[in-house]
Structures are given as structure tokens and as C-alpha cells.
Amino acid sequence: MSATHTPPTDNVLISRLYHSMLLIRRVEEHICDVYTSDAIKSPVHLSIGQESIASGLCDALKSDDMVSNTYRCHATHIAKGGDLNQMMAELYGKSGGCARGKAGSMHLIDMPKGVMGASAVVGTTIPVAAGFAQAMKWDAMNGGSKRVIMAICGDGATEEGCYAETLNYAALKKLPMVFVVENNGFAIHTPIHRRQPNWNLRARIETYGIPTQHVADGDVFAVRDAAIKAVEAARSGQGPQFIECATYRWMEHVGPTDDHDHGPYRDHAEYAKWKENDQIARLEKMLGDKAADVKAKVEAELKASIEFALASPYPDNSELYDYTYAA
Ligand SMILES: Cc1ncc(C[n+]2csc(CCOP(=O)(O)OP(=O)(O)O)c2C)c(N)n1
Incomplete structure (x- = not known):
């Protein structure tokens, strides 16, 4: 796979995108390193290999x-400028989180930085984003x-009823929204062609009168250009926009390791193709000495x-029922 988009020559932009993607990768590599120690207790859904989309x-x-996202939310939290210290402390279960x-991991939030709280329940953040x-x-x-x-989610989330309801409402009310699907081709282990009779996602979205774009190769500059176009249109009152970004999850659906020997659900040639297309390695090469x-x-x-995170104390037992609600 090779990028089809003409790359920019602006080193400030290249450095910024490289920094964003590398920070996501290194944070998640750290999660992989410490996970078996049980220092991080919540389930982790990693975006290693998918960084160029969020960045x-x-x-x-x-x-x-x-920005709103689902449980696979580390990447957008970091890319949108969410506080990294608070994110790490949250992963470690500390009160500074x-x-x-x-x-x-699945419920990162930073409202001052524009990161809406994420949820483990597939699709539920989409209508909240419309609100x-x-x-x-x-x-x-x-x-x-x-x-x-x-509003960013995976391809599986588009199969939730609330996704269709939200598209309808957002189009009707011309809301300033950009819907994005990070299409990694799987909902857990089930490929899209075994879940949908018509897997042309954009054709479905267009029935709501929502303009669509597609980035097929994970090219970080192409993703950024599509986003700029969609954001400008949404901001100028043209109503919701949609971008489908193809990508590939290198790791298991949930957890710190790869699952490449877990049966035939992956096409290993496809994985190799995406790995070769790694945008972090690509930008590192473009930057040369400046990458250091x-x-x-x-x-x-x-x-x-x-x-x-390590210096932050665990929450006190007295806080156990704080911020819990009962009807
Ligand atoms: C309402 C609901 N149904 C089912 C699940 C179980 N579940 C967790 S992740 C997932 C797959 C979602 O896939 P996708 O939206 O493509 O996101 P990805 O994990 O690929 O990023 C499912 C079905 C859930 N958490 N919530």
C-alpha cells in the first residue's frame, strides 16, 4: 500500500503530526509493558496502528x-490535547485521574480541552455528541x-439503532457535526461482510443527505485534509458531514498483546500491508535528523x-459512593 496523497513539505506540520502519533504509540506501548503487573486494572482497547486517524x-x-469517541479513546484524547498526566493517572486508578x-481506560474525559467523556457501551456517545x-x-x-x-466511532457502532437516529436528527437540524468512522474492518472478530448485506457505508449515510468523504489508506495528511474540509463545511452552517477512514488494528480487540495466532479471523497479508504503511515510520523518515x-x-x-500517576494516591475509601447516582 502506498500513500496517494501529495505529502506537504511544511516541517512544522510534519513534526506536529509525528509528535501526536508517536505520543499515542509510546503511551500505548507503555500500557502493554506494565499491563501484566496489574498496575492498570481496567480493560484497554489499543489504537496501535490506527494513530494517523486521530492525529x-x-x-x-x-x-x-x-471530540467524542468510544471506549477505544486513548488516541483521540491525546490528539485533541487531553491532559496526559490525568489520563495516565486514570489508567493507574489514581485520584489524580x-x-x-x-x-x-474506557471513560477518558477532558472537557476544558474539548474531549467528551467516552463510554464502553457501543454507539452511546453518538447521540450525546449530537446534544x-x-x-x-x-x-x-x-x-x-x-x-x-x-463524533468518532468504529464501523460496528454504525449498526446501533441510535447511530441512524442521530444521523437523521443531525441532518434535519443541520447540526455542526462531523461523523467519522474509523473502519478497521472488524467488530471484535467479525468482519464487516459477515455483519451487513450492504457494506457500502457511505451510500447508506448519503441517504440522509449528508456529504461523505473516504480516506482509503490511512495517510495522515489525507485524513487531515478531509477533516479540514468537513469541519469548515460543518462550521459554516452546511450541516453534518461524514468521513470514513480505513485503518487497521494491529493488536487484539481488547488487551495488551497481539492475537495473530487466534484462528483465521485476520488476513495476515492485509496486516503486513498496513504495517508497511505505518505513518509514524513514514513521517520519521520525512523528518530525518529532526525526528530526534x-x-x-x-x-x-x-x-x-x-x-x-505513580505519585498520585489511590482514591480514599470515603469517596466510594461519590459521583454515583441512584434513581
Ligand atoms: C451496546 C453494546 N453492544 C455490544 C457491545 C460489545 N462490544 C464491545 S466492542 C464491540 C465491537 C465494536 O466494534 P467497532 O464499533 O467497529 O469498534 P472497534 O472496537 O473496532 O474500534 C462490541 C460488539 C457493547 N460494548 N455495547
Whole structure:
């Protein structure tokens, strides 16, 4: 697989995207390293191999725009500028975590940085994102700035009833939303052709009158360009937009290892093709000697976040019932 998009020559942009993708990869590699020690107790859904999607998308957003995601949310949290120390402390179950150590990997949140809380229940964040989009629209009508929310999910989430309902509502109300599907081809182990009679996702979305784009090769610059176009359209009042980004999950669905010997669900030639297309290696090559400074910065940020997490205390027993609700 080779990238079809003309790469930019702007080193500031290349460095920024390389930093974003490398930070995601190194944070998740750290998770893999420590997971068996039980220091991180919640299930982890890793985005190793999929980094270019979150990094390309979030680069098109302003700081007061928002992003929503599912349980596979480390990458968008980092790419949108979510606080890394709080994220790491949350993974370690510490009180300095973004949900005070009570939620773990699948429920990252950083509202000041525009990261909506994520959920383990497939598809549930999509209608919540539409609620934010509605509020953003009303706010802009009352003189506030024109903000956009990007609702990201996997291909499996598009099969939830609430996905169709949200597309319908967002199109009807011309909400400032960008729907994105990170299409890694699997819902856990089930490929898309065994789940849908018509797996042309974009054709389905277009029936709502929502314009669609497709990035077939994970090219980080192509993802960013598609996102810029969609965000501009949504921000200027043209209603919701849709982007399908093909990608590939290198690791198991949940957990810190690969599952390449777990039966025939993967096509190993396809995995090799995507691995060869690794956008982190590609940008590292483009940067040459300049990559070293970015790498050093990433390692320093990672180290600081681990130190923060380790130094943070566990939540006190007295907090057990705080922020819990009963009807
Ligand atoms: C409502 C609901 N149904 C089923 C599940 C079990 N489940 C967890 S992840 C998953 C697959 C989702 O796949 P996809 O949306 O493509 O995201 P990916 O994991 O590939 O990023 C399923 C079915 C769930 N968590 N919630």
C-alpha cells in the first residue's frame, strides 16, 4: 500500500503530526509493558496502528471544538490535547485521574480541552455528541463562536439503532457535526461482510443527505485534509458531514498483546500491508535528523505522566459512593 496523497513539505506540520502519533504509540506501548503487573486494572482497547486517524482528524479542530469517541479513546484524547498526566493517572486508578481514578481506560474525559467523556457501551456517545452539537448551534445563534463536534466511532457502532437516529436528527437540524468512522474492518472478530448485506457505508449515510468523504489508506495528511474540509463545511452552517477512514488494528480487540495466532479471523497479508504503511515510520523518515528532538519531547512527556500517576494516591475509601447516582 502506498500513500496517494501529495505529502506537504511544511516541517512544522510534519513534526506536529509525528509528535501526536508517536505520543499515542509510546503511551500505548507503555500500557502493554506494565499491563501484566496489574498496575492498570481496567480493560484497554489499543489504537496501535490506527494513530494517523486521530492525529489527522484532531489537527483540523480548534481548541474549543470537541471530540467524542468510544471506549477505544486513548488516541483521540491525546490528539485533541487531553491532559496526559490525568489520563495516565486514570489508567493507574489514581485520584489524580481525569475521572478521579474511578473509571479507567474506557471513560477518558477532558472537557476544558474539548474531549467528551467516552463510554464502553457501543454507539452511546453518538447521540450525546449530537446534544453538544445542538447546544453549540444555539450558542452560536446567540453570539457565541461557531464550534464543531467530531463524533468518532468504529464501523460496528454504525449498526446501533441510535447511530441512524442521530444521523437523521443531525441532518434535519443541520447540526455542526462531523461523523467519522474509523473502519478497521472488524467488530471484535467479525468482519464487516459477515455483519451487513450492504457494506457500502457511505451510500447508506448519503441517504440522509449528508456529504461523505473516504480516506482509503490511512495517510495522515489525507485524513487531515478531509477533516479540514468537513469541519469548515460543518462550521459554516452546511450541516453534518461524514468521513470514513480505513485503518487497521494491529493488536487484539481488547488487551495488551497481539492475537495473530487466534484462528483465521485476520488476513495476515492485509496486516503486513498496513504495517508497511505505518505513518509514524513514514513521517520519521520525512523528518530525518529532526525526528530526534520530537522523540526526546515525547519520551519526556511520557515519563512525566508516569511519574505523576505513580505519585498520585489511590482514591480514599470515603469517596466510594461519590459521583454515583441512584434513581
Ligand atoms: C451496546 C453494546 N453492544 C455490544 C457491545 C460489545 N462490544 C464491545 S466492542 C464491540 C465491537 C465494536 O466494534 P467497532 O464499533 O467497529 O469498534 P472497534 O472496537 O473496532 O474500534 C462490541 C460488539 C457493547 N460494548 N455495547
